[in-house]
Amino acid sequence: MISQFFVLSQRGDSIVFRDYRGDVPKGSAEIFFRKVKFWKEDGGEEAPPVFNVDGVNYFHVKVVGLLFVATSRTNLSPSLVLELLQRISRVIKDYLGVLNEDSLRKNFVLVYELLDEVVDFGYVQTTSTEILKSYIFNEPIMIDAGRLPPLGPAAMFMQGTKRMPGTAITKSVVANEPGGRKREEIFVDIIEKISITFSSSGYILTSEIDGTIQMKSYLTGNPEIRLALNEDLSIGKAGGRSVYDYGGSAGSGAVILDDCNFHESVHLDSFDVDRTLTLVPPDGEFPVMNYRITQEFKPPFRINTLIEEAGSLKAEVILKIRAEFPSDITANTILVQMPLPTYTSRVSFELEPGAVGQTTDFKESNKRLEWSLKKVLGGSDHTLRAKLTFSQESHGNITKEAGPVSMTFTIPMYNPSRLQVKYLQIAKKSKTYNPYRWVRYVTQANSYVARI
Template sequence: MISQFFVLSQRGDNIVFRDYRGEVAKGSAEIFFRKVKFWKEDGQEEAPPVFNVDGVNYFHVKVVGLLFVATTRVNVSPSLVLELLQRIARVIKDYLGVLSEDSLRKNFVLVYELLDEVIDFGYMQTTSTEVLKSYIFNEPIMVDAARLQPLRPAAIFMELKGCLAQQLQNHVVANEPGGRKREEIFVDIIEKISVTFSSSGYILTSEIDGTIQMKSYLTGNPEIRLALNEDLSIGRGGESANDYRSSYGSGAVILDDCNFVESVRLDSFDMDRTLALVPPDGEFPVMNYRMTQEFKPPFHINCLIEEAGHLKGEVILKVRAEFPSNITANTVVLEMPLPKYTTRASFELEPGVTGQRTDFKGANKKLEWDLEKFVGGVEHTLRAKLTFSQDLHANITKEAGPVSMTFTIPMYNVSRLQVKYLQIAKKSSSYNPYRWVRYVTQANSYVARI
């Protein structure tokens, strides 16, 4: 997970800048360049690819004289971020043909479009040029060879021969063969869930904040009809907020409230739950909704912390995925505050597991457990041995916790709100645009008390 991405010239000019999370100050680019330019620590002539300044981690790679930089305040794998920077540079070069300061400035609209598809809210989505062709619609502006930055003689020869002769003629375009624009529309159902578990594992509070987003690339703006669940109900209708079995097992989808964008027509919504609208170009929200009725949580958390001898303690943290095995959650992170007198923590993971990282944040006395992938129906366990600086004077469970969790689950939603069909008014018998419906579940506040 990264907070910012930017590209700097050899002079330190900011060519491209994208702030994904707002966690790092806007002046980070200037701080980075000044630190790299005057690097004198440990007698090194050049700055290392990864370093920390005032709690901000800086990652950078140099490609044809340009500095590709990422920042974050969290603990991430350096090799992962450096590889991501290299791949971003490669993708941009694939689209522009020539990677240079001039080509980036001329194609800044295309570059920002690429960045929005490659990284979403700091999380990498894809770096495949073939996959991106379906989502990128701007065409590159060719750069004159005479305006390329001066390079060494051998580099000039390779750049001109390899890039100009071939890549400029074969740049990536998002159109179909024949130069026709690709007709397609995307519908995303995004749900952010908030759940609080008691120390016994019971659900204390639960809520879903959902939105239906639409991104249209249809020429002529034809009318669209979007059908939702026929058993969709708005308002509780007398149902109990804690009636878990009746609400989840009945198959009905009950929303507390919802609102629609102004362009949506609700003529037949009460009858068959169909929305009609004429979508504008680009991305816009169709519907926002909220559900506070108890639902089946995607993860179940069990945590135990207890004394394990003089100045010792032990934490056992278990997490089980309650969704089907054909679904995989990404970027799963669990955090747990430890007693303030904890001085050290050693971790024990399950034998043979991969893609998991553990860390003890000594500054704020916090345990962190990162899982790159979490397959449905699987349970993972973490054991932590704690060392304290003083004897315990109170119940250790009151000094620690709660456990908080963040995650993203593609192609899964807990409310069971579904798009039954997406109908587009036909211009002709051969008109058949591409339709894409995607589901994403994310954690807003997912907390388990201990």
């Protein structure tokens, strides 16, 4: 069981502090913050999420720049506590619409009320927004969401296409719309985070998709929902074949999940037969299904890096990215980064002629080249030339001292796994009932790396 729960700002101010058992001294928040801040003397290394100081165990997760912390004196399950901290942040976000220091401070009474229902004497009672609704009486005070970066993976839809109402994900599940009536709608987001490592010759060393089907329901009366996935979806690596064999499954075969798990509200009665999930979605945002794929997929971007030495104190880096997805799809907020040799003193950039929405930078402090592109259309390619000047002669092989090139990006309405929600059925008698249904796909880079 946990002894205390608190939320600290980035500066270490305690925003919320709840003591459940009184067996950990009051100064724990300060002790914790000092320890995390100065984990290594130079502050360079991040503190692990679980550690022990003077017999007190500290657990923490970072959520939108805030530290969610719990303490305990017992040998309890750390994954339980870390998971709980994540869930508390999610519940609070469900209630407040937006999670940040400001909204927490404005709603501290509600937050304390939530904390008292979520945990009793250090034991988790429930983290379901749905269940909590019957015990919580304070109403949230909404803050102006427009100017705030929202939380969570679904936040990427904010910059997405116009078809999607941007406010949805910053809407509290309990507060009413200004108009009085709640809008009936449900969001189903298929979010895939992809990790790829390319070898220096462009060959894929590892690739992985971490996917989530995320749901957020604003439907009244909690109707039952049916989600149909690809019929040819299969789970578990086919008999005997290991992850390393990319050969057979390439091309347009079935979607093969290595492993998946489901939210507890999901009924899998017909899943084995026709790949449909039945559930009564609780209020609040929750993952219906998490899945993991190591089956080969087509990488959305190819990265080409060329380094040419020009004399002993100069070199040129040519970075080329090629978008290998359909031309009706656009990737957003692309950032290409590459560490340069430590003795690089100056970099001059040359963008391709007519480049729009591209910026370049050389980060002096960590000797890193950064190239950001607002948008990249499917099928297009872009090149950056960077002329490097060195303060000393290189040791001979620049490629060993620079790179790898890494990329972050977001691609809405695209998912490399080809997992699909074929249909979303809402079981409700009335014919006139036709709530808004949003099924959205998005792909994000997790660790997208090309070695050079």
